Amino acid sequence: MCTLNIMDRRIVLVRAVNVGGTAKLPMAQWRELAESLGASDVxxxxxxxxLVCTIPGDHHGFDRALESAVEERFGFFREVISRSPQQVSAALTNHPFDVVEPKFSYVTFLAGVPTADAIAAARKxxxxxxxWEVVGAExxxxxxxxxxxxxxxxxxxxxxxxxxxxxRNLNTVRKLVELAAC
Known part of the structure; x- marks a missing residue:
């Protein structure tokens, strides 16, 4: 049952797991870790x-706690990046390219906003x-x-x-927004 508190709802993404076999993170254990840190509706x-869940308290603290829990339990560090459902929905709306095939279009959720100099270097x-185009922290x-x-x-x-x-490709991003709405 969803006890949705829209202010505490988060879409939580962990970077580079279950790809190429180097960092295995079973989804059942990923859910358990979030629940052990106080998340609900996981x-x-x-x-x-x-991961979609309702978090207790500050999302930055929750993200860092998940990173630590993954490293402690599985022996590897991976960044955790989260957004509110509204932020993820806005990323879809702000996608600057025509979408011919949603699986060919992606949003990379960044841990922060890159500097203008960094963007200029990446353009090379x-x-x-x-x-590609940077819009805020995506x-x-x-x-x-x-x-x-x-x-x-x-x-x-x-x-x-x-x-x-x-x-994440746009199909996945849309599905995560749907899941976050309960």
Whole structure:
């Protein structure tokens, strides 16, 4: 049963898990960790580190506590980045590219806002037909032929931006907004 308090509802994303076998984070245990830190109405969506929950207190503190809990329990550190449902919905609305195929369009939720100098440095990374744009604390991406056939070097752009981030395609982002509404 959802005891929705919209002010405390969060979409919580953990970076780089269950991809390539290097950092396994079973979703049942991810939910348990969140609950052990006081979260309620906890749900996960697909096995890529997506969690929707109602959190107790400050979201920055909750995110850092989850990072510590993951590191303690699983032996690896991964950044946790969360947003309110309204912020995630706004990221969808602010997507600057035409969406021909939602699975080719992504939002990278950043841990902070990159500086203008960092964005300028990232612009030097070749992208081919792929496109990206930073809007606030999100980087929006449109892959010409899908993420699996990316022409741009996401990791190089991320390093240049100097801010950790985690990407989700628009299908996943929409589903997370739906789940957050209970």
């Amino acid at each position: 749900a996960t969506y697909i096995a890529s580190g997506n 990374v070749p992208t081919g037909e792929d496109r 980087m929006h991406i449109r892959y010409a032929e899908g993420a699996g056939r990316a022409q741009m070097k996401d990791a190089a752009i991320g390093r240049a931006l100097g801010v950790a981030g985690t990407a």
